[in-house]
Amino acid sequence: MGVGHLQRKLRRIFNVPKKGENSEFRTGLVSQYSDERKDTIQRVIAAMTVGKDVSSLFPDILKNIATHDLEQKKLVYLYLMNYAKTNPELCILATNTFVQDTRDPNPLVRALAIRTMGCIRVDKMVDYLCIPLKETLNDDNPYVRKTAAICVAKLFDLNSKLCTEQGFIDTLLEMLDDSNQTVVANAISALLEISKMSDAKLLNVNGVILKRLLLTLNECTEWGRISILVALADYDTQDSGEVEKIVEKVTPQLQHENPAVVLSSIKVILKQLEKVSSDTRERMLRRLTSPLCSLLTNPPEIQYVALKNIRIILEKYPQILARDLQAFFIKYSDPLYLKLEKIDILVRISTKENASILLSELREYAMDVDIQVVNRAIEAIGQLSIKIESISKKAVDILYELYLNRSSYVLEELVVVIQNILRRYDTKYLPTVITVIADLNFDDIDTPEAVSSYIWILGQYCKEIPHLEDRLKVMSEQFGEMDPLAQSSALTCIVKVNLTKSSANTRQLLQKILNKATNEIENADVRDQAYIYWRVLSTDDKALQKKIIMRKLPTLETTIETFSPGLLDQLINEISNLGSVFYKPSSAFIKPKYSDSAFVNKKKLQSRKLEELQQMAKTEIVQNAARAENLLDFEDSDIENEDEGTPEFQDAETKEDDVKNPTANANQILDELSDLFAGMSTQTPAQKAGNKGPQKNNDILGPF
Structure with a gap:
């Protein structure tokens, strides 16, 4: 018995349970050695940054907040900012330390304390924040003041009423006259943020404030410059003198190394163009070409944002980059998304002078190994041929050359482009393009857009298509499996053929397709279209039938997408913002109230x-x-119930x-x-028995 008891005791000694990582952290945080505690805090922050849950260490971390080591204090504050929401009650225990730190002799500690208090998004922290914030807003050190200015915007987000009542917004307006330029820039940033949150314009720029903003522009940090440029973009200038002053001060910012500053500066200048003469406008636009092209020397991600903004600018001023075509040529190392955007820009800046060069470049892109680049290049060739008539013949020849070296994905895009060219030039290039269509069958194309375009050409130019009835027979057999877009084109095609080149076979195919469309197709649009054609064809007036069905479509002027005038004006205001990337105004990203x-x-x-x-x-x-x-009351309202004893009068009572x-x-x-749905219970018998x-x-x- 004694030996067995000793063995069990030894086994318990050596079989110590393994400690978790948080347990090791907790031991290190309560160590008597300051270096070990600091090292443990660093490890905790490292674990936090990779996504590990270390919120259970909150009380132990909080014990290390009272320290003179600035680096350790920063780490503890960082932890508190991250986990304050999960432990709001414990976070309040640190307020005394925060308040003491806002009065520390070291301005770095004062700024760190007020920044951390603002970043802790806990409602209870608001009551403790007001007094330290007032003190730091009037601090002697500009670094503390600029930090406190941003904290006002954070306080407004937590409690707007308290922020207004305590006069913090008025203090921000007073800080616009601060002697330090960085403080002024941060005050402007805070006012702009508060304006967005309150839907009220707090920064009303006048002549005095405008002068102050222009003086501050070259002295503050790059992010402060962006805030000032945003304020300048929203300012409605009073005369041409103010426009010249703004443009003169903003123009040097076009050479800044930060792309955000460059785009914001471009936005300010664009907003002033409508208020100057045409000659001055042309001169200002020429100043913007070099900065816009220089944005393409940045990493691909920044280039993508720049190209999106350039797309908006080109919509407003199409000729601004006409002389810089080669700056947008595709590079071998460009990612796919960048290549597609560059091709879109190239088509938009094309003119009669550079169209021939661009067409040769697009021909090279159409032989790329990437399918999406090839399809986009073919589409661009079609857009260019429609936009500039002088090079349309060369464009059609290039398309025919691509057809001879064809592959399946090239054919599909070619058919769509050929339809657009026929819509633009009708029979001018028909002998060339009809050769392509004559060699194609339904098995060669798959996408709904290509099938729809192919069918449209069959119906529109049925007299020039060889073996037309064989193609129509295949179309009728595959009608039920087609996309609704192709089905709609097939209906129009077969009706047109019967009006221009009717035969017994085509009439039979017409009846077959109409029967399928009205009896088997679920799409309401296709079904309604079939009924309309059936009704029109049932009339005896052939002239009326041709007038309705064979009516010539208007000439296609362009296939390049454009913004509506109202949206374009909104997008000009979104330059350098997120909305410019998605081509949507900021209101589209804000939830309605x-x-x-x-x-x-x-x-x-x-x-x-x-x-x-x-x-x-x-x-x-x-x-x-x-x-x-009330909605289901269909009784005649004209019947008057004079007798108060009638059922109607009783119902009214x-x-x-x-x-x-x-x-x-x-x-x-x-x-x-409950009585109505009593018999429709979804409970199991066991559940019913338990109730x-x-x-x-x-x-x-x-x-x-």
């Missing part, structure tokens, strides 16, 4: 009592029932009583709903 009458605010909903929510639900049910009853007592009516409606308690109609309100 709903009134309380339509929707209940989430915070208000959580704070209301259960009884109030039940009453709200019951009232809504009563109102919906009343609306439904009943409704009036129901309105006076909505709770009783709601309970009655809920009882009826022995009395059933209440108010159970429907349980989720509230």
Whole structure:
């Protein structure tokens, strides 16, 4: 017995359970050696940055906040900012240290403390933030003041009412006269952010403030310059003198190494172009060509954003980059997304003078190994031929050359481009392009756009297509499997053929396709189109049939996509912003604000009592029932019920009583709903057996 007991005791000694990583961290954080504690905090931050959950160490980290080691204090503050939301109660324990640090002799510590307090997004922190923030906004050190200015915007996000009542916004406006340029820039940034959050323009630029902004522009940091440029872009100049001053001060920023500063400067100048003469406008636009092209020397990701912004500018001023065609030529090392954007820009800046050079370049792109580049190059050749008539013959010859060296994906894009060329030039190049169509079959093309274009050409130029009936037969057999776009084209094609080149076979195919379209096709548009054609063809007026069906389409002027004038003006304001990349205004990224009458605010909903929510639900049910009853009341309104004892008058009295007592009516409606759906329960027999308690109609309100 003694030996066995000793063995078990030894086994317990050596079989120590393994400690987790957090346990090791906790041991290091309470070490008596400061170096070990600091090293452990560094390891905790490293684990936090890679996504590990170290929130359980919050109390132990908090114990290390009181230190004179600035590096350790930064690490602890970083941890607190990250996990403050998960431990809001414990985070409040650090407020005394924060307040003390805002009065530390070291300005770095003061700035660090006020920055951290602003970054802790906890409502309870607001009460402790106001006094230190007022002190740091009036600090002697500009580094502390500039940090506190940004903190005002963070406070406004947490509690806008308190921020306004305490006069912090007025303090920001006063800081525009600060002697330090960086403080002025941060004050402007904070005011712009608050303006976005409050939907009110707080920074009203006048002549005095404009002069201050222009003086600050060259003295502050690059990110401060962006804020100033945003304010200048929103400023409505009063006369040409102000325009010249703004352009003169902003022009040097076009050479800045930061692309964001360059784009913001371009935006400011573009906003002023409408207020100057045409000669001055041309001179200003020439100044922008070099900065725009220099953006293409940046990494691919920045080039992509630059090209998106250039696309917007070209829509407004098409000739601005006409002389810089080669700057947008594709490089071998460019990623795919960059190649596609460059081809789009090349087509837009093309002119009669450079079209021939561009066409030769696009021909090389059409022989690339990447399918998407090839298809986009072929599409660009078609766009160029439609845009500039003088090189259309050369473009058609290049397309025919590509057809001779064809592959399946080239053929599909070729067919779409050929349709557009025929829409633009009709029969001018028909002998060349009809050769391509004559050699194609339905097996050669797959995409809905290509099939639709191919069918359209068959119907529009049916007299020039050899073996037309064989192709139409295949079309009728595959009609049910086609995409709705191709089905719509097939209907138009077969009807046109019967009006221009009718035969017994084509009439039979017409009847077959119309029967399929009206009886087997689920798409409503295709079905309606078939019914319309059927009705038109059933008339005896052949002239009317041709007038409706054979009507010539308008000449295609361009296939290059453009923005609507209203959207273009909005996108000019979005240059250098995220909206310019997606071609959407900022309002498209902001959730709409709903009134309380339509929707209940989430915070208000959580704070209301259960009884109030039940009453709200019951009232809504009563109102919906009343609306439904009114909608279903089809009685003649002209019948007058003079007798008060009639059923109609009694119903009116009943409704009036129901309105006076909505709770009783709601309970009655809920009882009826429960009885109605009693036989439709989805519970299993076991669940039904377990529900022995009395059933209440108010159970429907349980989720509230």
